[in-house]
Amino acid sequence: MTxxxxxxxxxxxxxxxxxxxxPRLVGALVVGGSLALSGALLQVLLRNPVADAGLLxxxxxxxxxxxxxxxxxxxxxxxxLLLPLMAGLGAVAMTLTLMVAALRGGVxxxxxxxxxxxxxxxxxxxxxxxxxxxxDDLTLRQVQFWLLGSVAQISLLQAxxxxxxxxxxxxWLWRRAAAIDALLLGxxxxxxxGVPVVRLQRQLLLAAALLAAIAVVLAGGIAFVGLLVPHxxxxxxxDRHHQLLPLTLVGGGVxxxxxxxxxxxxxxxxxxxxxxxMILGAPALLLLLWRRGPLQ
Numbered sequence: 001m002t003x004x005x006x007x008x009x010x011x012x013x014x015x016x017x018x019x020x021x022x023p024r025l026v027g028a029l030v031v032g033g034s035l036a037l038s039g040a041l042l043q044v045l046l047r048n049p050v051a052d053a054g055l056l057x058x059x060x061x062x063x064x065x066x067x068x069x070x071x072x073x074x075x076x077x078x079x080x081l082l083l084p085l086m087a088g089l090g091a092v093a094m095t096l097t098l099m100v101a102a103l104r105g106g107v108x109x110x111x112x113x114x115x116x117x118x119x120x121x122x123x124x125x126x127x128x129x130x131x132x133x134x135x136d137d138l139t140l141r142q143v144q145f146w147l148l149g150s151v152a153q154i155s156l157l158q159a160x161x162x163x164x165x166x167x168x169x170x171x172w173l174w175r176r177a178a179a180i181d182a183l184l185l186g187x188x189x190x191x192x193x194g195v196p197v198v199r200l201q202r203q204l205l206l207a208a209a210l211l212a213a214i215a216v217v218l219a220g221g222i223a224f225v226g227l228l229v230p231h232x233x234x235x236x237x238x239d240r241h242h243q244l245l246p247l248t249l250v251g252g253g254v255x256x257x258x259x260x261x262x263x264x265x266x267x268x269x270x271x272x273x274x275x276x277x278m279i280l281g282a283p284a285l286l287l288l289l290w291r292r293g294p295l296q
Contacts, residue, residue: 027154028260029253030162031219032229036252037170038211039226040244041204044184046114049234050285052226053212056117058094059223060124062216063147064131065090070143071131084158084217091216094120095209099202149222149274151260162214169207170249176200177241184241222274224281225252 035053042051053059069086101116128147132140173180179200182190190197215222229252230244238244259276 023154023156023159024151024260025257026156026159026163027151027218028257030159030166031151031154031215031222032225032252032254032256033170033249034162034166034211034215034252035222035226035256036229036248037166037173037226037245038208038215039252040230040241040248041173041208041211042226043230044180044241045201045204045208047184048114049231050227051114052224053208053215054121054221054223054226055114056094056098056209057120057124058091058098058117058209058212059216059221060121060128061094062087062091062213063221064124064128065093066220067128067131067135067143067147070139071134087220088213088217090124091209091213094124095206095213098205098209144272147221147274148272149220149277150272151219151256154218158218162218166211166214166249169211170245173204173207174242174245177245180204180241180245220272220274222256222277224277224285225256228281228284229255 039052042053042056043049045051046055048055066083066087069082073082097120098113098116101113132143135143179190179193179195182193182195183197183200183204187197190200212226230248233244233247233251238247256273256277259280260273263273263276
């Protein structure tokens with residue numbers, strides 16, 4: 001492969017780069033960064049070191065909306081065009097539910113939000129399993145591949161479009177790093193520091209849900225990235241969010257990119273990326289739970 005071939009839009013090498021390599025690379029970076037940043041915010045809000053979007057039912061809600069659409073359409077000939085949109089609507093609906101619960105019970109009541117998320121997640125997972133029985137074998141196989149998570153179907157345009165809100169949200173959150181640090185110390189301490197606690201909590205919850213929705217719309221369900229990356233960075237001493245947030249964004253993207261490359265090199269066949277993150281993430285989660293302490 002020569003440099004002239006790489007920059008020639010008519011060459012096969014250019015086609016491979018723009019239709020296969022770059023979309024997968026940028027897509028993995030965007031999805032991993034979104035999941036990790038979402039997990040970092042939820043861990044602060046819920047004061048729970050093992051919190052992520054799946055814990056609050058956002059990912060199961062998105063999966064249910066997508067499968068519901070396919071069960072009504074009955075074919076992927078129309079499904080692929082609207083599947084991400086339906087998943088996004090499911091994530092938004094669950095986000096609105098959490099926002100209403102937060103307004104009634106307070107965002108700082110992490111236990112209440114977790115219980116709502118767990119109950120909703122179990123309900124949506126059960127409904128999704130029920131709907132899967134109505135799909136034909138070919139559609140079922142393709143849908144299950146998406147449900148388990150994959151960056152193989154992301155186009156370069158989709159990845160670049162999703163990178164814009166990710167970077168904007170990341171910049172917005174970085175500007176509020178000091179307020180997030182104060183919130184982590186406690187509600188009383190944050191109020192004494194002049195932080196509008198309730199407004200900031202609602203903004204962070206909405207930002208975390210939007211980030212999770214970006215990842216689900218692009219890649220389906222990918223677990224443990226949002227849980228592990230920010231928690232491990234905190235364990236390594238990244239306590240200040242001025243430093244933690246950008247490192248989380250980059251670390252999540254790099255982790256998912258490495259996982260995707262590992263799948264392609266070692267599996268030798270199409271394997272959903274979410275399967276690999278679950279296999280690697282589950283032992284890590286057990287270790288974190290074994291050594292669990294207060295959120296630092």
